[in-house]
Amino acid sequence: GESVGLHLPTLSVQEGDNSIINCAYSNSASDYFIWYKQESGKGPQFIIDIRSNMDKRQGQRVTVLLNKTVKHLSLQIAATQPGDSAVYFCAENGMDTGRRALTFGSGTRLQVQP
Amino acid sequence: EPEVTQTPSHQVTQMGQEVILRCVPISNHLYFYWYRQILGQKVEFLVSFYNNEISEKSEIFDDQFSVERPDGSNFTLKIRSTKLEDSAMYFCASSVLPTNEKLFFGSGTQLSVL
Numbered sequence A: 001g002e003s004v005g006l007h008l009p010t011l012s013v014q015e016g017d018n019s020i021i022n023c024a025y026s027n028s029a030s031d032y033f034i035w036y037k038q039e040s041g042k043g044p045q046f047i048i049d050i051r052s053n054m055d056k057r058q059g060q061r062v063t064v065l066l067n068k069t070v071k072h073l074s075l076q077i078a079a080t081q082p083g084d085s086a087v088y089f090c091a092e093n094g095m096d097t098g099r100r101a102l103t104f105g106s107g108t109r110l111q112v113q114p
Numbered sequence B: 001e002p003e004v005t006q007t008p009s010h011q012v013t014q015m016g017q018e019v020i021l022r023c024v025p026i027s028n029h030l031y032f033y034w035y036r037q038i039l040g041q042k043v044e045f046l047v048s049f050y051n052n053e054i055s056e057k058s059e060i061f062d063d064q065f066s067v068e069r070p071d072g073s074n075f076t077l078k079i080r081s082t083k084l085e086d087s088a089m090y091f092c093a094s095s096v097l098p099t100n101e102k103l104f105f106g107s108g109t110q111l112s113v114l
Helices: none
Strands: A010-014 A019-025 A032-038 A045-051 A056-058 A062-067 A072-077 A086-093 A102-104 A108-113 B005-007 B010-013 B019-024 B031-037 B043-050 B053-057 B065-068 B075-079 B088-095 B109-113
Touching: A010 A019, A019 A032, A019 A086, A019 A108, A032 A062, A032 A072, A045 A056, A045 A062, A045 A072, A072 A086, A102 B043, B005 B088, B010 B019, B019 B031, B019 B088, B019 B109, B043 B065, B043 B075, B075 B088
Parallel strands: A010 A108, B010 B109
Antiparallel strands: A019 A072, A032 A045, A032 A086, A056 A062, A062 A072, A086 A102, A086 A108, B005 B019, B019 B075, B031 B043, B031 B088, B043 B053, B065 B075, B088 B109
């Protein structure tokens, strides 16, 4: 069935290092992907998105990479800061199913060590 | 910066009681959503709403659930007869785009059914 999942439940990095959070998806027809950050007690916060006609998109300190061949999505955070500590979710919009609603992955917790 | 606001932040209710969760979407957004997150689980889609009608709903959104936009600013989720398994964090979201892209989420209402 269709699913969006994450490889690692927890990622611990040192402050200043780069972080890479990975996400696998199974719906080959997905054409839109998005990363959200969720801090404790708050709602998901938009980070960056990418369409399937692109393989890379950059934002401020963040880069999303999309590999459609292996159905893999990653979020790279440069110079990770303590404020980046949160749970990160990938989500996809499964257009082929007729459902436009976002399907979320199970999340990766990023812990930034000072 | 405009944001989605939700009230109350916490709601405790007895099983079988009705609850109404309230949301004020971002003012120029036209598409509204409810998602929920059971503790430790994924964020799950409930319903999307546009032009005063439901655009899409999930299997979770059964006859016990309803949504309404009673005026020009509020968007509500009603659970008619709450069950223990309805206990979750409920997130409201809104977007400018109709394709479930770039949803902006509120901070959520933690619903506890006893």
